[in-house]
Every structure is written in C-alpha cells, then in structure tokens.
Amino acid sequence: MYWQSFKDFITMGGDGLFVWLCIGITLLALAIEWLHLRALWHKQNGEK
Secondary structure (H helix, E strand, C coil): CHHHHHHHHHHCHHHHHHHHHHHHHHHHHHHHHHHHHHHHHHHHHHHC
16 A cells, blocks of 8 residues: 555656656765775775
8 A cells, every 4th residue: 555655656747756856866876986986996906
C-alpha cells in the first residue's frame, strides 16, 4: 500500500520532478566525490 502511493508520488508532475531533482543532485555529488577520491589515489601513486 505504501509502495503504491510512493509510485504515484514519483509519477506526479510537480512533486515527481522534485524527487528526480534530488536524485540527480545526489548522483552528481557521488560522481564528484568519486572523481575527487580517484584524483587523490592517483596523486598518492605518483608520489611513490
């Protein structure tokens, strides 16, 4: 029952857009963090 209302909420026009915006921002933050960690890892490997 809860899952059905959640699906309805996501497919709704205005609020659904807000949900996808939050998901997009989260993915963007994760991507930036991953690039940052990868850069640090390369820097450490270069110093050895």
